[in-house]
Amino acid sequence: MSTVGILYPGYSAEDDYPRAEKRLHDGSLLPLVHTEMKVDAHRADALLDIGGDDVLAEGARRVAAEAGPLDSIVWACTSGSFIFGPEGAARQVAALQEVAGVPASSTSFAFVDACHRLGISTVALGATYPPDVAEAFIMFLAHHGITVLTVSARDIITAAEVGTLTSQTVLDFAAAVSADAPEADAVLLPDTALHTVDLLDALDARVGKPVLTANQVSIWQGLRLAGADVVRPGLGTLFRKG
Structure with missing residues (x-):
């Protein structure tokens, strides 16, 4: 414990x-x-x-x-x-x-360590952030040896709004992000404002590869x-x- x-x-x-x-x-x-x-x-x-x-x-x-x-x-x-x-x-x-x-x-750093644990070196990024903020995360990941093959930035300004996204929206978003880069080792959803804990197995099953959430x-x-x-x-x- x-x-x-x-x-x-x-x-x-x-x-x-x-x-x-x-x-x-x-x-x-x-x-x-x-x-x-x-x-x-x-x-x-x-x-x-x-x-x-x-x-x-x-x-x-x-x-x-x-x-x-x-x-x-x-x-x-x-x-x-x-x-x-x-x-x-x-x-x-x-x-x-x-x-x-x-x-x-x-x-x-948890994302970096999780990717290293799973042997993930290429990812598709599903960011709820504006593009400029998403770019800062891309650079952070690159510094640690993780390449972002494609990024989808939903351009949502507030965390409060992100928290209202439905389970179906999150599942559909992850699937669309993965479809943009089918060769990626995993999909990353990097916002802790996103509800995902009840969806983790469903996300992996929907996408057919690991989906790592914040x-x-x-x-x-x-x-x-x-x-x-x-x-x-x-x-x-x-x-x-x-």
């Missing part, structure tokens, strides 16, 4: 985490706190603000105070980590780890860092690898 602290910006798909917690089946916990989001916008200035060291430090202190001792902590925001660039995102995680006193990561890889990374990296059914290909 492990406790993974989750730092989540704003309100959109935070309910994915208690849903996932029920599927872990070993008593592991995913306590979540909402970090400050002054402006809900997939825009560089707003993303740099929500991922600031002071914001994450305050979140780390609160989740530890509310949940007790943590085994790891994850900044569950993709755009609020890769927007800093590879080096900046690494400094962000290092600062969070120093404050929390436990292994730390962010969703951007909340999925965030949870997997936290458990991995906590030493609870084991096979878990019902959470997609990534969790079936242990």
Whole structure:
């Protein structure tokens, strides 16, 4: 049993985490706190603000105070980590780890580590972000040896709007992204504002290859860092690898 602290910006798909917690089946916990989001916008200035060291430090202190001792902590925001660039995102995680006193990561690095775990080197990217924000993630992935063959950017500005997308819309979106690059090893859906936990096996089945989603890889990374990296059914290909 492990406790993974989750730092989540704003309100959109935070309910994915208690849903996932029920599927872990070993008593592991995913306590979540909402970090400050002054402006809900997939825009560089707003993303740099929500991922600031002071914001994450305050979140780390609160989740530890509310949940007790943590085994790891994850900044569950993709755009609020890769927007800093590879080096900046690494400094962000290092600062969070120093404050929390436990292994730390962010969703951007969780995607990289999940791809490496599955031997994925080429991906099709289904981004809910505007194209310029999606491009920053493409560059982040490229820095870590992952090539984006095609990108579909839905150009949705707010996380709140992303959180309202229906399950059928998410499934159809993933299928369309995959169809644009059938040779890709996997499909990536990089927004933690997207509800996906209840769809992980269905996404893999619909697309016919691994579909990695932001909340999925965030949870997997936290458990991995906590030493609870084991096979878990019902959470997609990534969790079936242990």
